[in-house]
Amino acid sequence: MADHINITRNARQINVVLRSPEPVVTTAAVEAESQPFHAKPLSQQGQFGEIMKELDRMIGLDNVKELVFEIYALLQIGNYRAEAGLTSGSQVYHMVFKGNPGTGKTTVARMIAKLFQTMGVLSKGHLIEVERADLVGEYIGHTAQKTRDMVKKALGGILFIDEAYSLARGGEKDFGKEAIDCLVKSMEDHKNQFILILAGYSEEMDYFLRMNPGLPSRFPIQVEFPDYTVDQLMQIAELMVKEREYVLLPQTELKLRQHLMQEKQNNEMSFSNARYVRNLIEKAMRHHAVRLLNSNTQQPSKQELMMIRPEDIRFDKK
Known part of the structure; x- marks a missing residue:
């Protein structure tokens, strides 16, 4: 495991860069003097610092803290690139959180929602936490409607599904499969409008992802939440x-x-x-x-x- 990251220190270093950015020279302006630019108002950098302080106060979770800072750095540099006239494409941020109960998965999901709202990735930054009963209906067609309703509530924020592996426990005839299919379709229909985080025990989540070959590639960020010592x-x-x-x-x-x-x-x-x-x-x-x-x-x-x-x-x- 990587050495513990001093999030507060890193955030402070980023603020120093924001206050005194280096001049940027582009091909279109070789003969012109490049002007410094700011990717975000300093007030928003302060909001990020508060989020990171809150995360840094949590015991352990070094790998999670590193991931959150990586996402922040990518978004911030993307803003720099956009203002410099460079391509700044969006990434897929759907995630899988693996770990036992009480390891901080829901708390971290809320912090990530705040981060994405602060950085302009999500318009609202709220968290909708659901489980199987909130998505799976009792008759044909009921599940799809329930799932779409939950996705609609999550637009602009994060849809967090705890014990997500339970959606695949009933086999081919179970309505849980319909919920999975509906979620996959919603990820395409509402691309970049919400983030889906699936959470659960590590072994069960690995099995769940193996059951549908198309799922792992839709969740490029997979995070382990280890038990506390x-x-x-x-x-x-x-x-x-x-x-x-x-x-x-x-x-x-x-x-x-x-x-x-x-x-x-x-x-x-x-x-x-x-x-x-x-x-x-x-x-x-x-x-x-x-x-x-x-x-x-x-x-x-x-x-x-x-x-x-x-x-x-x-x-x-x-």
Whole structure:
């Protein structure tokens, strides 16, 4: 894996280039003095910086951060080329996100939608998140209509289909195949008007793409979202409690780390990563609240209101 990319630094470097661009000489103006140009107003560059800061705050995902910056660089240089009188053709940005639950796929899709709206690729930059039930109907013709309706809602933004492989589970007679055919047709009918992102488990998505030979070429960007390590999950937990103005005691951190190690080992296929950590933290907050109310202290101190103790971290199924 490539070294971690300092997105903020790269964005800052791009801004420096935008403020002092080199003169551009074209064949049509050999004898004229070339004039510098700006591809985008600096206010839009600031919007991009905010998007990248938000992405950079996410734990891990180095390959995803690199991809987003590559897309930004391509779009920005495309603007430079257009203003210099050079050809700047559009690319296909339909994507496949592969990974287990809780690895940040939906969050990253929302950030990409914002990026494309900022750079003028998408007119609205919204995200429509759907699953099989939103696309597949109960009788012939129903599926095509439902799918077209969802595509219509996504125009100007991103249509994000979670567990997309479920569309191909029923075989040739299943209405899921009709949804796939309708999506493929919509990608042609509404070219460059929306972006389709298919998401799901890595193995299932690979199988899904193999079932239709024409699908892989329609999704030139395929991204792996790896599971978080225990260290990364602990960083995520610390961020969550900090945002909520709580504190984990050292003993609490140790208990949580040991549990996460065991949970990842025992439930490798079903472990839900950051989502699992979020559920644990929110459950600990509820137990913390009950503990304080049941204590003899009439008015808990500020420290007590913030401190999550080991007994607040419970691993029952409630």
